[in-house]
Amino acid sequence: MKPQREFIAERPLAEHCPELLKRGPAPEDLLHLLEKMGQRFARRLSGAFAPLMGGEAPIVSCTSPRETKLSSLNSSIAALAANSLLAIGSAQTPMLVSIEAEPVLRIVDRAFGGKGEAPAPMPKQFPPAAELMIARLEVLLAEHLAAAVTATAGRASDGDMPDITAIRRDGSLTALSPFDDNLPLAMLSLEVDDGGVLPWLMTVAMPFATLGRIFGYAEKPARRAAPHYRGDPMAAPFGDVPVTLSAVLVDMRVPFPAIATLAPGVILPVSVSRQIPLRVGENTIAHGTVGTMDDRVAVKIDKAFTDERTNP
Template identity: 45%
Template sequence: MKPERQLVAERPVAQHCPELLRAAPGAEELLPLLTRAGERLTRPLLAALAPFAGGKGLAVKAKPARTSTLDDIAMFAPDLAANSLIGVGADSLPLLATLDAAAVLRMVDRTFGGRGEAPSPLPAEFPVSAELMIVRLETILIRELAEVLLPGQPEALQPLRRNGNLNLLEPFARDATVAHLELDVTEPGGDTWQVSLAVPLPTLGALFGAAPQRTVAVRHPMADPLSEPFGDLPLQLSAILVDMRMSMATVAAIEPGMVLPVAVARQVPLRLGQATVATGTVGAADDRVALQIRTAF
């Protein structure tokens, strides 16, 4: 079948600019960003871990981030460690955090009044006391990570699951390329252990690749307290006429007929809940005790 005339496009062929077709950031762009984030994390992590890991004299130092895979990490992983899978953002993109088992057990020992010693050899699994400590440490790490990686979004990181055995946790595909960041924690006694973060590149791209969204503050007009539905709202007000101190002996000796001298304050506070809304002086009106407002807030 042969067309009667030459085909002509109805509109020019789309020419997409390179910026629109830009590929997702690669490891060479993301690793320096993670390294700098690790350096910013050292100070708040030091302050948060000090009460558990020996106090004054603790040191935290970040190593440069490098690429790896879960297979490579698992090859050198100990049989027991505090492995936590953390979800990032609404899609719960995976992020793996690992803390040294012996360090956790030393923290537990200090908590119960010990000198910070871990059993040797290490147990096959964590005792219940250590599991509770891991939850506390996980909460601390998530809080500080969120502040460094996603400031102003404390709910952006959420714990998903944890396991003492990395192979049983299965945080993500074993051959997936991840950015591996290690922070060396040196205790005052000289013991050094690692806080390790393994972040798949898609997770890292979501953390560093997208520009933060700007939020626009919405201003609402102030409600008129004299109009509906607020005007008829009943409020419980209280006037504190007397506020006095008495000894325990006097209170214990109180009995019917006893006269207690009290002095009514010159400025009686009128309160709505815990907030003082006005002050006034006590008087009488129509044979009833009344409060004449002197100052309104």
């Protein structure tokens, strides 16, 4: 059906301000900022590493950043490495810095007057002296990372530098488990040529959310959920629902060989605690004392863990 006259809208089209139409940074934009930060970080580390390398400044270069995931990091980082999880401002903005184990052990050898040699074969875990050196490296890296972030973000002065602190560390990246497995990460590698046979690697990785926050792209605040009111357990329909309550008299560990030889007549010594837990399903809701009442076994409630009811 063809209309006989032209359709005219009753209201003009909505016009939105640029602030409402502004989109967040694309991953490639954040990776570009990370590359700039990495180049500044590399230049600063060249001089910062000199006292640890016998006074000679190594050549530090930055590779192009890329997107990755934790599974790829687990396969590319050795079983033993100095893996440090740092927080930029707060624990909600984590960053991983990983250094190969061999250069860390060479630095430790120089610190004790050696020629900068690593043991062969490599140990399965870091010795205490290496742990102390890794803690020192974390402070050094945090200082120069903060300066590189400040310069890249275009902040006015050193007073605007973010506070970067170490959260935890582990020689095994799998045990450290710094991020969720499927979380997209921005990864940057730095090559350090300290005059050895081959340059060694330092890996920097962080979620894109961390990368956006340190460069001034704050996430929108989450909407506040409506207040949740609990129902009255004494009122319908809750009051008529039957619930199974269990009193655990004995909770004991028995070796598997003893279980395998169980037979009628075998006596298992047990000790019944004076305070026994009362459970609904898997949740302990109270503790009580075993006794008797009217010639029947009874439990007197000594401590209850039920929450106070909230009125709507």
